Amino acid sequence: MSEGLEAEIKTNPQGDPITSAPEAPKADSAKGRKDPHGAAKSQVEVSPEFMFFEAPREREFITGSECAKEAVRRSNVDMSVAYPITPQSETLQLIGVLYGEGYVKEFYRGEEEYGVMSAIAGASRAGVRAFTATAGPGTLRGLEPIVSWAGHRLPAVCMFTCRVVNAPLAIQPDNIEIAYLLHSGMLVFHAENQQDLFDFIMKAFIISEKNDVTLPVGVCCDGFFVTHARGYCAMPDKKFKLPARDPYRGSVPVLDAENPPARLSRDAPVQKSNFMAYNIHAVWQQEVWAGVERSRKYIEQYMDGLLEAQDVDGADVLLVASGSAAAQSREAVRQCQERGIKAGLIKIRSLRPFPTNELRKLCGKAKLIVIPEFNYTGWLAKDVATAIYGFSNAKIVAGPHVYGGMSMPVEMITDEIECGLTGKKSNTVPPSAIMGVADPAAVAEFMKSI
């Protein structure tokens, strides 16, 4: 690399300086050249516990894409495969920068998402730690191989920067694609902000590679709101990295054509349907979902639980939300509390596994549950209602919903709370999206207290 190139300031596609990019190392005066992989080579492996809980952290004001880059830098990733799609493109472009710096050992651009997801499958089956990212239509194009990851018991991490799915064509925020991932057998986490994205990606690698899990993880965030906006992210020093993947501790043999018995790693032709009886496929599916269940204890251990509860004790109104909707809901809770309404927030971090028992405990005494979402179909509301059926008498409002690139004004949420409590007709949520009926006498008594 020439001296001139070394002095060049790195910028993102919008021309902004990349604040998290490392300073260009000084040239070795003796040799006149520097090792572009020098900083990566000097990284020290630390335990996940040290990385997540003990290492000192410093805050930076960076975009979600830069957070993903910094997470991958510290995650000892062996391989990443890229294919651009808005709003994900910048993320994998930055992973390409990491490849140039030696933090990622192998990296290339695939021909499209089906090929990318298939390559990630091959990499993971061969025993390396793999990362990729996609969005919206890219998610759906890659869905067939993505859905096969779990059945192949492939630990890998894919970041989904959710956006509208065609048609009509749009690139705006909308998280409908999560609905398709919820039944894929992978673990699904939903990041609210830049900090979540950084933490969830790193922790996803460790959880996915646990022997009794051995499953892929989808780390989702709402495109643009998180990927392109800047937020504060506290990060450990980049001299640390997670331990490498130990593929020989996985629940299936790795594809190892060099070590005998090589035959073993080619066994079980899980794609040869003529070899598979119904019974084996049925228990195979049970086993994938058992792996999802087994991940709960690791999510508890590393992510402080499948959900986060704020001001829930004694709350009459609960907002249940994930992703960016949790941020809007947090402000709605604050405004409600200022008006004397006992409101609390349940932010769901893990959509798969789903925090069923936690919700049953937390929602038992609520009078009203409002579930704001950034999609039309309300996949979260369906899961919440199913989980707490019979465990709560609350009225459940499946909304408000915004989609197609809309933002969600906080007033949309507070209006629904008011409508839910008073029985006033909602301007945004249809009657068909309201489940359960609160006791009118209890509501009247509640209204006197405000």
Place this chain on the structure above:
Amino acid sequence: MELTKELEDAIVAPGPQGFHPPSAAELGVLTPDKGHGLKFGHVVAEELAMEAMARTMLTRKNATIFPGPLVLWNWNEHAADKARAVLELAAQLPEVLVIPMPDYRPKYPKVEPEEVINPNHPNLTIWGNKIEACIFIGVHCHYANLTLKMIRAGTNCWTSAICAEQGHEDAMFTVRDSDAAKIRRVVAVFKRVREEMGIKLPENGENVRFTGLQSRVHDGITHTNPLNFGPSVDPESGNAAAFGHKAENMKSEG
């Protein structure tokens, strides 16, 4: 009486459980923490799980050890040592059968149940040999879990799993973190339980019963001494250790 009560309380009860029973995980049973095992789906001290395995293997018909690839192939010195420990375990069980699961490839057009067991249709080997108790050891966890689910659904076989990792909730009895040292602890428990039950081993040490097929390939003899079999660790013989597999890859404890 005690066993009757335990069976009434069993979450992961012996089969046949029916056409398509829920998995143990669906029943709320998950793998035990370190130092613990599972007995019928309940977390118990691992010594109790070992004792339950021993009593089952010593009393039910056609008890069988199913060794898997992690102890059948000569991956490294630790795998060879584990294999020796498995043979020591077999040496504690009169009339025990040993049928391998050497790989995970479906055996079509027809499995030979006296030769192998396979995770894609393990019920055929169980039925074919009328096996009512078994131990899986050295099987990769995913394939062990498939096998255990299918056996519980369709057979009356009581299953045990001695696992090098976190254990198996779909087995009736399981212990975890089983490296060679832990397997030898299991051997000691089996010996104690056998002696408490007054069950003697044959004086010539030939306590392992060959299947019909195994007998035919061993010139018609019906029994053998398991300790006469043993893996060799010869780095020159092309074993996996010569290609970089280290014992640390498989070792879980001390």
